Amino acid sequence: MTSTLGYISVYGALLLSVVGAVVGYFAIKPGDEGRARFARRAAYGVFGLATLGLAVMVYALVAHDFSVQYVAQVGSRSTPLFYTVISLWSSLEGSILFWGWIVAFYMAAVAYVYRDRYKELMPAVNATMLAVNAFFWLLLAWPANPFVAVFPVPADGPGPNPLLQNHPFMGLHPPLLYLGYVGMAVPFAFGIAALVTGRVGGEWIRAVRRWVMAPWIFLTAGIVAGAWWSYEVLGWGGYWAWDPVENASFLPWLTATAFLHSIMVQERRQTLKTWNILLVIATFLLTLFGTFLTRSGILASVHAFTEGLIGPFFLGFIALVLIVSLALVAWRSDDLKSDPALDSLASRETAFLLNNLLFVAFTFTVLLGTMYPLIAEAFRGVKVSVGAPYFNQMSVPIALALIFLTGVGPALPWRRGSPELLKKKFIVPTIATLVAGLIFFAVGVRSFLTWLTLVLAVFATGLIFGEFIQPVRARIKAHGESSGSALKSVIGKNRRRYGGYIVHLGIVVMAVGIALSATYRQEVEITLQPGEAAAFAGYTLRLDSLYAGREPHRDFVEAALSVGKGERLSTVMRPRMNYYPMSQNPIGTPSVRSRPTEDFYLSLAAYAQNGATATVAVIVNPMVVWIWIGGGIATLGALFAISTVGAVVERRRSGAAEVRTGPAKAGVGGAD
């Protein structure tokens, strides 16, 4: 019964997607209301069927219905309820079902929100979304069907991957990432619609902004959350290993970030059209590519699910999307050309152009590094590895340049930066930077790259603060307001801009955290007997006891250590090793004591079976919390920026196809 319902939802969604997509594409001629409406309703219908399928699967998991193949694969009666529910995405078929539901959700959402607007674009948008949906429901109907009926019905199952059950955070990280990843299909659909209808001007740009910002926020949060989880949960003391699948989530983030900056230029100056189309196509392709990497088994990775038919299916879809998109771009290439008039190289347009380049170069570097093992094997027949040392080395110059731009970009006005204006904006930050540079050197920063990172961070922060301070000062002078209310009105009137600046500040904070934690990290492995103490990096730790325990889904061995700064032992920390019944390798859980200045990180490396000794890996990691705080600031800033995007779009909307910029406001603020 459950399987049958599942089958109905999957096949139904597939059928409706295909039909809807075909009808939708035929509705592209304006005035064809009937077909456009059908496509829209098909979108709602697919979402309804997708929700049915998802609900059926969740029910089957919770009810331990082992007659459904996916439940038989990942379910277990001994798994706690929370982990049973989230085992929906623990394995291949379930994760694709989840993916399918999210893409159906986005499709229905954009169809609904824009049901009365952008009448020329929406039929193509809906049709493209339906086509994308069709692919995923095809996967679910054929190679990745989670609803296959199992006979005879087993009494119990093996439970989900132990790594999933190690920490409740697994309930958050994949959904955040998926909502980000999958959501990038919507901007892509707009890009395709623009190319197909030929309306490559400001219309699709205006329409798409909030639909790229929302997934971007989820993707950013998901990536930072994943790094946090890697650090707090996996026990190796790091947060980013440049694993191919980590890279796969980072690559679309890079192009999406470039895109959401670059569309600002098209909005104001009707240029970078080709960049924007290519960036939005690249973002979607990279999300497909990332999924292909995890599910096809072509690269070895901690995340790799499984192989089989999935790989060729994905490859086929990627090939289709790639060829069709590029063909459309080639077809419309003449319409995409345009050059604005600038009065000075020192202008925001140049900064955005440079920004695009840096992000694309970064994307290319990470992509090349990720794919190089495969390329080398193809051309040399030898397997090579490309790991963190390569990526760290290659990304540092680009990252530094981006930190620089993070400050300089907002400070440059559109079109021309007059020398007086530039002097006014840059003088204080430059002086502050020089002073800071000397101070950093004086207190002992000897690594050039770390020093440079800090110096650029000061520079960028100074410039960004200037963008807040100077208009507030101008307001106070003009209106005599208090600084508080002046700040509120400046920020409130320009949420998009100031939200963006807050995001920039968050990114700078993250960069500082990353640089300092990498350079000043100290670590050692200490073996202790119970009662014995040791000192390291200003901390004292004493092994109190070593004991084993049992939880419903796992056994564990835990060490209790009293830890304190200096002589006084103030906290008890309990790193442990978890043993899952179906896995031969234990998974450690570290114990982390986070303070604003540094983290004290303990993981249980080894122990004697008779409890005589325990070996702990001790890491003192400065400034790590600032990475998470910075990520949080960036996310909040983005939420703030998006909070009135709708209002801005409303104000901007006019009957004309091309955007009309408002009168350029002279002075510091500039047009929003």
Next chain:
Amino acid sequence: MSELGRNRSTWLALSGLLLLTAAAPALQGAAQEPAVAEARVDDPVLEAQVRELASKLRCPTCRALSVEDSPSGMAQEMRVLIREQLKSGKTPAEVEAYFVERYGEWILLKPTASGFNWTVWLLPVLMLAGGLFFVFLTARRWVEQGQARAAHLDGEEREI
């Protein structure tokens, strides 16, 4: 890689560091992976060398982790081996060669800068350099556009 420059008090505390040596046959818990307690000698220079070398090598049983970062049993034992070899007088290059001889180029986390591998080292640089050049040309073209327009029109330029 570790710098102590920032923490003044660290120097004092370090002098109280206690280390134990527990060289023993495989001591193991309920798991199947034996955990050999590492022998540690109070020699920060050697430890730094071990760390640097171990960071260059890929942990063979894990994905994407270096021998230094990996908590697995095999990685621990590799670190012990590295330390022994360095102590016995081998240079880091010789120890690296030892591992490459047995595991192949794959054990290195950075591709060697030789032959075809130059593509992965140089292409990003070339791309960035080429891109910067392209950006410069484009921006210059835009400025020329502005100057041309300004020459033909009066007053402030507006883009509609």
Next chain:
Amino acid sequence: MSWKKLLIPALAIPIVALLAYGLTRDPNIVESPLPGRPAFEFSSQTLDGEDLGLSDLKGKVVVLNFWASWCVACIDEHRVFIEAERYYADREFQMLGVVYQDEAPNARRWMERMGGDWPSLVDPASRIAIDYGVYGVPETYFIGKDGLIAHKQIGPVNSMLMKQLVDSLLAAPVTGEPSATSSAAGTEAGGS
């Protein structure tokens, strides 16, 4: 569309080709550089407590198998080894196991349960495993009478491969000195 514009979609072809190639490869199998080289000397204690080294087996064809009691795939190949031990009983052939990342009591129990009379060495600090570039189990090295590694098998050994390799290694004549330039399976008569 002009031919120049057609170039743009054509960019898709090398990308797709590379990914398609990737689908045909197994990223988990890393070819070892050791075949063709002399097998490194090692010695340790067997599970029965006796000392044994590779040099004690000089002149024999040695099948060196890295295994563990927690290794599922090792179960599959074990019967191949039992068969081989019986089949090649009066030949210059020796099965030799090395226990990988495991504890002696577990290994002993496993061997008792699964059968087989060949010795297995303990490898407490994984020295032998590291020396042979082992990164997982099962991995099996086929060493010829001349002491050169003829082949490394990653994953379980099947009986066809076993017979083919051991037969050719047994048939190969032994020269005085190990030849520095021998190919993978078997050695040629002739000096270095």
